[in-house]
Amino acid sequence: MGVAGAKYTIYLGCAIPYRVSSYELSARKVLNRLGVELIEMPEFNCCGLPLESLSHKLTLLLSARNLAIAEQVGLNILTLCPGCAGTLKKTNKVLKEDKVLREEINRHLSKAGLEFKGSIEVKHISQALIEDIGLDRIKKAILRPLKGLRVAEHSGCHLSRPRKHIGFEDPENPKVLKMLIEATGAKCVEYLGETECCGSTIAAIDDKISLSLVREKLLHVREANAEALITICPACHIMYDANQMRAERMFGEKYGIPVLHYTQLLGLAMGMQPNELGFDELRVNPSKILERALEAKQRT
Amino acid sequence: MLHEKYTNKDAIMEEGEGIILSGSEKASPSRVNPKFKYEVLRVPGGESLIHCFQCGTCTSDCPVARFSDKYRPRSIIRMAQLGLKDRVLDSDFLWLCASCFTCTDRCPQGVEVASVIRALKNMAAMEGRIPQAFKILLGNLIKTGYIYEIPESRIKRRETLQLPPLPKTNVESLTKSLQNLDIKRFLEGLPQKSSEVRVWV
Structure with missing residues (x-):
C-alpha cells in the first residue's frame, strides 16, 4: 500500500474505552499526523477473545461479525489491541480456509443479514506502522529525536503468538516494536525475559500470580537501567502502569x-505536547522521562 | 539473584508434576474414563491432544507455572490423556492458563497446548463449571455487545478529551446472530451483585 492515503476502519475493542483512553488519544494523534485516515464503525462488538474459554464458537462468531461489518465498507481493520488483532486475524484465516465452518458461521450471521466473505485484512497498529506507513515516513515525521533516552520494550504475547496465526513478528525475538522505538531516536535496551507474559488474562482468577509476573518484569527492566517501559497493548499497559502500585x-x-x-513516545518525538498525548492519565508519574524527552532539542 | 529463578525451574517442575491418583480414583476405576480423550479430540482445539509425549517443554516454559504450585500444562494434558475427567474439568487450575501461547509455539510435537486447555475449559463450561468472572463478562456482552459496561464518567471524559463517541453495538442484530448458540446456559448462577466479583484488577 502506498504511504499517503492509508485508510482503515478503527477497532477499539473493550479494554481501551473501559480503561485506557491515553492509548487511544495518542494513537489517533500520531496516526493523523502520519496521514492515516480512520473510519469509525458504530456497529462493532467485542472481538470474542475474553470469552473463548467458555465457547470457541462464540468467539468465532463474534469476530466474524466484526469482519463482516468491516467488509461492508471494504476497508481493512486497524486495531490498537494485539488481543483483538490476533483474534480477528485468526478467525479471518480459519474461515477463509475452512469452507464448512465458514458456511456454518454464515448461517448464524445471516439471521442478522450479515455475511463473512473474507475480503479484508486485519492489522495491529504496529503492523500497519511497519508495513503500510513504513519506517522512513515515520523517521521523516520526527521533529524532536529522543537521543539519549534509554527505554525497554514489551511487545506482549498476542502481538506474535501463536506464530501460525499471527505471522508478521518473530515471537522468540520480537523486533517490530524495537525498530519503531529506535525510529524515535531513543535507545531500546535489552533485558532478561523480554518476551514474558504480563499476566493480565488471569488477573481476575489469581491476583498473586499476575502481580508476580508484573513484579518480575519491572525488576528486570530496572536492572537494565531503562528509564521507561514501552507497551503497545492496553492490557499489558494496565498491568504495568495501573497495577504497579498494587504490586x-x-x-x-x-x-x-x-x-x-508507544504512541505516546512517538508523539513526543513528533514534537507534540504531553497533554495532547494523555500523559496526565498515566498512574506512574512520568515527569522524569518527560523532562528528559523535552530536553531533546526540537529540530527547526 | 533474579536469574536463579530461571535455572531453578526444573526443580520446581519435578516437585509439582507427579500425578498421584487420589484414594477414590484408585478405589473406583470408573472415575477414570478411557474414552475421555476421544471426546477431547472432537472438541475444536483439542485435536492435537494425542500427540503429546510428555517432554515437559510446556511446563518448563510456562510463565504461570513459575509462580503457581498447582498449574502444570503437562499434567493437565496427561490427565486428559488418561481420562481423569472430573479431576481436570472440576479443577481451579484449568482456568489459570494465561493464553500466552508460549507452550503452543514451542511444543516439539506440534501439540497446541493452549488450545487443548481451552477445549477442556469449553467442556467444563458446557457442564456449568465456570468461574463467576466469566459469567459477568458474558452477561455484559449480551446486554451491550462488549464485555465491560463502560461507566458514564468514561463516556463524558471522552468528550472532554475530544475523542469520537464510542461505537454502540446494534444489540438486536447481535442477539439475532447469537440466538442459535445457546449461550445463556453459561449464565446459570450469575451473581446478583456483579460489583462484588472482580473481573479485572
Whole structure:
C-alpha cells in the first residue's frame, strides 16, 4: 500500500474505552499526523477473545461479525489491541480456509443479514506502522529525536503468538516494536525475559500470580537501567502502569518505572505536547522521562 | 539473584508434576474414563491432544507455572490423556492458563497446548463449571455487545478529551446472530451483585 492515503476502519475493542483512553488519544494523534485516515464503525462488538474459554464458537462468531461489518465498507481493520488483532486475524484465516465452518458461521450471521466473505485484512497498529506507513515516513515525521533516552520494550504475547496465526513478528525475538522505538531516536535496551507474559488474562482468577509476573518484569527492566517501559497493548499497559502500585504494596518494594504507550513516545518525538498525548492519565508519574524527552532539542 | 529463578525451574517442575491418583480414583476405576480423550479430540482445539509425549517443554516454559504450585500444562494434558475427567474439568487450575501461547509455539510435537486447555475449559463450561468472572463478562456482552459496561464518567471524559463517541453495538442484530448458540446456559448462577466479583484488577 502506498504511504499517503492509508485508510482503515478503527477497532477499539473493550479494554481501551473501559480503561485506557491515553492509548487511544495518542494513537489517533500520531496516526493523523502520519496521514492515516480512520473510519469509525458504530456497529462493532467485542472481538470474542475474553470469552473463548467458555465457547470457541462464540468467539468465532463474534469476530466474524466484526469482519463482516468491516467488509461492508471494504476497508481493512486497524486495531490498537494485539488481543483483538490476533483474534480477528485468526478467525479471518480459519474461515477463509475452512469452507464448512465458514458456511456454518454464515448461517448464524445471516439471521442478522450479515455475511463473512473474507475480503479484508486485519492489522495491529504496529503492523500497519511497519508495513503500510513504513519506517522512513515515520523517521521523516520526527521533529524532536529522543537521543539519549534509554527505554525497554514489551511487545506482549498476542502481538506474535501463536506464530501460525499471527505471522508478521518473530515471537522468540520480537523486533517490530524495537525498530519503531529506535525510529524515535531513543535507545531500546535489552533485558532478561523480554518476551514474558504480563499476566493480565488471569488477573481476575489469581491476583498473586499476575502481580508476580508484573513484579518480575519491572525488576528486570530496572536492572537494565531503562528509564521507561514501552507497551503497545492496553492490557499489558494496565498491568504495568495501573497495577504497579498494587504490586509494590503486595511485595513491599518500590519500582517507580513509568510505562508509556508507544504512541505516546512517538508523539513526543513528533514534537507534540504531553497533554495532547494523555500523559496526565498515566498512574506512574512520568515527569522524569518527560523532562528528559523535552530536553531533546526540537529540530527547526 | 533474579536469574536463579530461571535455572531453578526444573526443580520446581519435578516437585509439582507427579500425578498421584487420589484414594477414590484408585478405589473406583470408573472415575477414570478411557474414552475421555476421544471426546477431547472432537472438541475444536483439542485435536492435537494425542500427540503429546510428555517432554515437559510446556511446563518448563510456562510463565504461570513459575509462580503457581498447582498449574502444570503437562499434567493437565496427561490427565486428559488418561481420562481423569472430573479431576481436570472440576479443577481451579484449568482456568489459570494465561493464553500466552508460549507452550503452543514451542511444543516439539506440534501439540497446541493452549488450545487443548481451552477445549477442556469449553467442556467444563458446557457442564456449568465456570468461574463467576466469566459469567459477568458474558452477561455484559449480551446486554451491550462488549464485555465491560463502560461507566458514564468514561463516556463524558471522552468528550472532554475530544475523542469520537464510542461505537454502540446494534444489540438486536447481535442477539439475532447469537440466538442459535445457546449461550445463556453459561449464565446459570450469575451473581446478583456483579460489583462484588472482580473481573479485572
